[in-house]
Amino acid sequence: MSEAPFRNPGWAGNTGEFDLAEAEVRGDSYVGERPLDGGHPGASPSLPYMLVKKDPSAPLFEGPYQERLDKILDRYPTSRAALLPVLNMAQELRGHVSPGTMDEVASLLDLGRAYVRGVATFYTMYNKRPVGRFLVQVCTNISCNLCGADEVLAAFLDHTGTELGETSADGNFTVVEAECLAACGFPTCVQINSRYFEDVGADDVTAIIERLKAETGDARL
Amino acid sequence: MAYPYRHEKEVRLMSEAFGDPAARTIEGWRARGGYQGIARALEIGRDATVADVKASGLRGRGGAGFPTGVKWSFMPKDGTRPHYLLCNADESEPGTFKDREIIRWTPHQLIEGCLVGAYAIGASHCYIYLRGEFFEATQVLAKALEEAYAAGLAGKDILGSGVEIDVTLHVGAGAYICGEETGLMSSLEGRRGEPRIKPPFPAAVGVFGMPTTINNVETLAAAAHVARHGGEWYRQWGTEKSTGTKLFCVSGHVNRPGNYELPLGFPLMELIEDVCGGMRNGAALKAVIPGGSSVPIMDAGECVSCELCYEGVEAAGSMLGCASVVVMDETADIVKQVRRMADFYAHESCGQCTPCREGTSWAARILRRIEDGRGTEDDLDTLMQISEQMTGTTICVLSDSLAAPIISSIQKFRNDYLALIRRGERVGAA
Ligand SMILES: Cc1cc2nc3c(=O)[nH]c(=O)nc-3n(C[C@H](O)[C@H](O)[C@H](O)COP(=O)(O)O)c2cc1C
Ligand code: SF4
Ligand code: FES
Numbered sequence: 001m002s003e004a005p006f007r008n009p010g011w012a013g014n015t016g017e018f019d020l021a022e023a024e025v026r027g028d029s030y031v032g033e034r035p036l037d038g039g040h041p042g043a044s045p046s047l048p049y050m051l052v053k054k055d056p057s058a059p060l061f062e063g064p065y066q067e068r069l070d071k072i073l074d075r076y077p078t079s080r081a082a083l084l085p086v087l088n089m090a091q092e093l094r095g096h097v098s099p100g101t102m103d104e105v106a107s108l109l110d111l112g113r114a115y116v117r118g119v120a121t122f123y124t125m126y127n128k129r130p131v132g133r134f135l136v137q138v139c140t141n142i143s144c145n146l147c148g149a150d151e152v153l154a155a156f157l158d159h160t161g162t163e164l165g166e167t168s169a170d171g172n173f174t175v176v177e178a179e180c181l182a183a184c185g186f187p188t189c190v191q192i193n194s195r196y197f198e199d200v201g202a203d204d205v206t207a208i209i210e211r212l213k214a215e216t217g218d219a220r221l
Numbered sequence: 222m223a224y225p226y227r228h229e230k231e232v233r234l235m236s237e238a239f240g241d242p243a244a245r246t247i248e249g250w251r252a253r254g255g256y257q258g259i260a261r262a263l264e265i266g267r268d269a270t271v272a273d274v275k276a277s278g279l280r281g282r283g284g285a286g287f288p289t290g291v292k293w294s295f296m297p298k299d300g301t302r303p304h305y306l307l308c309n310a311d312e313s314e315p316g317t318f319k320d321r322e323i324i325r326w327t328p329h330q331l332i333e334g335c336l337v338g339a340y341a342i343g344a345s346h347c348y349i350y351l352r353g354e355f356f357e358a359t360q361v362l363a364k365a366l367e368e369a370y371a372a373g374l375a376g377k378d379i380l381g382s383g384v385e386i387d388v389t390l391h392v393g394a395g396a397y398i399c400g401e402e403t404g405l406m407s408s409l410e411g412r413r414g415e416p417r418i419k420p421p422f423p424a425a426v427g428v429f430g431m432p433t434t435i436n437n438v439e440t441l442a443a444a445a446h447v448a449r450h451g452g453e454w455y456r457q458w459g460t461e462k463s464t465g466t467k468l469f470c471v472s473g474h475v476n477r478p479g480n481y482e483l484p485l486g487f488p489l490m491e492l493i494e495d496v497c498g499g500m501r502n503g504a505a506l507k508a509v510i511p512g513g514s515s516v517p518i519m520d521a522g523e524c525v526s527c528e529l530c531y532e533g534v535e536a537a538g539s540m541l542g543c544a545s546v547v548v549m550d551e552t553a554d555i556v557k558q559v560r561r562m563a564d565f566y567a568h569e570s571c572g573q574c575t576p577c578r579e580g581t582s583w584a585a586r587i588l589r590r591i592e593d594g595r596g597t598e599d600d601l602d603t604l605m606q607i608s609e610q611m612t613g614t615t616i617c618v619l620s621d622s623l624a625a626p627i628i629s630s631i632q633k634f635r636n637d638y639l640a641l642i643r644r645g646e647r648v649g650a651a
Contacts (some may be wrong), residue, residue, distance in 0.1 A: 020240070020242065024242040025242075026357050027242075027245070027325055027357055027358070027360060027361040027364075029242065030242060030245045030246065030361060030364060031360045031361055031363075031364045032364075034360060034363060034364070039363065039367055040363075040366065040367040040370050041389075042366050042367075042370060042375065042376075042387060042388050042389045042390065043363035043364075043366050043367055043390055045389065045390060045391050045392060046351070046359045046360070046362070046363045046390035046391075046392055047360075047363070048353070048356070048392065049356075050356070075387075075389045076389075077303075077429050078410065078411070078429065080410060080411035080412075081409060081410050081411045081429075082411065083411035084391070084392070084393065084394055084408065084411060085391070085392065087394065088353070088392055088394065111411075118413060119411065119412060119413055122396065122413040122414065122571075123353075123393070123394035123395050123396050123414075124394070124395035124396060125353045125354070125393075125394040125395030126394055126395075140561065141315045141514075141561065141562075141565060142315045142316060142473075142510075142514055142547055142558050142561055142562060143315065143316055143472035143473055143478075143547055145557075145558065145561055146472075146473045146474060146547070146549060146553060146558065147473070147474075178354075179313070179315070179397065179565055179568065179569070180313060180314070180315035180316070180317075180514075180565075181354055182312045182313060182317060182318045182320070182321045182352070182354070182355070183318050183321065184315070184316050184317070184318045184470065184472035184478075184545070184547075185318055185470060185471060185472045185478040185479045185480065186318075186478070187472065187478075191354055194356035194357065195356075195357060196357060
């Protein structure tokens with residue numbers, strides 16, 4: 001009586017009723033490319049891209065990024081409140097947030113260095129050291145775990161030839177374990193840079209890795 | 222089968238357009254009746270809007286189930302200081318995946334909910350605090366927000382009413398504790414997401430020291446519908462104490478996991494057997510977590526007559542929480558799953574309170590030891606003791622949230638623990 005769910009690794013679910021393409025499910029077809037200057041001020045703190053290209057010495061806040069910064073600062077009653085959006089932006093540009101970057105951000109927002117370090121190290125998403133072009137975050141929390149997340153994690157480690165948290169020799173992949181990504185009905189959920197891959201089983205991992213390798217030239221993912 | 226899964230028993234107020242990309246655009250959303258809620262609210266006024274939401278009986282969908290209209294009425298009436306509405310889109314309770322669906326399929330539904338909420342509490346600025354991982358969903362929302370501003374639905378003089386409400390998207394950086402309302406305020410201010418002692422309550426001293434209301438994404442989405450149709454209308458679904466519809470996030474060992482919008486009071490077994498197409502591989506039901514990882518685990522017996530409303534789940538020995546129903550069949554390893562939850566809470570504890578900081582990681586270590594077959598029966602007593610000390614002793618309830626699954630699993634699935642412990646003894650003796 002019960003039909004098994006259609007499996008469609010790569011994005012959430014099947015398309016039957018609405019016959020959707022991947023870009024429609026992900027929202028890309030609606031969003032298009034958001035402007036690097038952040039667009040409308042209300043949306044400006046929402047734009048950390050995760051770039052495939054990670055340049056640890058990229059200058060912070062030049063050109064469109066300076067404009068985005070100005071808009072962000074305008075949206076809060078205190079400049080301290082801009083700290084997370086600004087750290088997000090720094091990571092977008094540099095791929096990780098080094099102690100040096102933290103210090104730069106501190107002087108930019110006129111906050112203490114120790115304070116900024118204390119905040120930056122509190123949050124999991126700030127990479128404290130460089131990561132691969134693709135940061136693969138496999139959810140192993142309860143719903144995914146019940147449906148085989150441990151095997152998916154093992155498959156990613158196996159196929160990338162890495163240890164947990166280490167970056168592969170070609171600089172392409174860093175695989176880490178993640179907490180619940182709020183896609184528990186589509187296990188296993190894997191976040192790769194900015195994208196969610198859902199309904200991933202261990203036997204889908206090869207295809208996903210191949211797909212990523214073909215995309216290493218893309219700027220925004 | 223189509224995504225998102227649908228079922229004839231659903232009452233789709235909020236989720237009708239899930240899976241329909243045409244509903245994302247402002248034209249698409251207006252064609253579906255969008256923005257009539259805020260229009261009506263502006264017409265009937267702030268007090269009448271609060272009264273409507275009070276009359277609807279809508280309760281907070283972020284976990285605690287506090288009546289939304291009552292919460293809104295706590296906000297001071299004087300207009301001298303800025304008021305803030307914070308929309309909690311940090312969705313990170315394991316098992317919960319409804320807010321993301323609202324945001325990515327119906328972004329305008331959320332924006333309208335924020336406008337209604339902000340108007341009702343006299344706020345001229347609403348911050349939507351999104352978890353950082355939601356990059357794709359956030360971009361959809363950002364685009365929708367730009368459309369709303371362009372259409373005069375956000376910013377100055379909304380719909381020609383003279384009312385000003387700004388909406389700002391604020392992206393977090395990966396910390397479960399920022400979903401706790403005072404932790405969220407700390408994080409929004411640019412601090413570590415450390416919860417604060419209450420009182421003072423946010424309605425008196427909130428973000429940036431100003432009167433603040435914090436509401437979950439689904440709460441605000443529902444409020445937009447209440448604003449459009451009135452409070453009585455909403456009461457046609459649900460029970461006396463749990464009115465309206467709720468998104469049930471079903472995950473785990475069922476054939477058709479997903480989000481289902483059902484009237485509150487819906488029987489749990491009917492959700493599993495009928496709506497979700499029954500248990501995967503026809504296996505027997507072992508346990509259900511009805512409300513996200515921080516509520517007590519129920520055994521199969523407790524599920525039989527459980528009705529999914531706030532009072533119904535409480536009567537069955539657990540809590541509805543955010544209605545994140547994690548279903549486990551006979552193959553589920555309860556000890557391993559509780560240990561995984563303990564790892565989670567140990568990782569996410571902000572570290573301010575000793576019972577939580579020490580208790581979560583201590584419990585995680587003991588559970589790991591038991592899982593590895595190196596535990597003893599005394600460990601179970603220790604776990605119970607730690608859990609009791611972790612309950613009601615800390616600034617926020619993250620600590621209690623781990624105690625609940627530990628205590629309930631030891632009470633209800635003691636044999637699972639004992640099997641691992643005895644296996645360990647045999648191994649040790651051999
Ligand atoms: C540790 C912890 C985490 C929480 N995480 C969330 C969350 O991710 N999203 C949410 O809406 N509420 C979360 N809450 C509940 C909020 O504190 C708060 O009760 C809720 O956002 C209020 O909105 P509501 O009245 O609309 O439900 C969490 C609470 C605790 C104690
Ligand atoms: S209970 Fe835990 S998470 Fe909550 S404030 Fe205390 S230490 Fe932080
Ligand atoms: S448990 Fe994996 S996404 Fe929620």
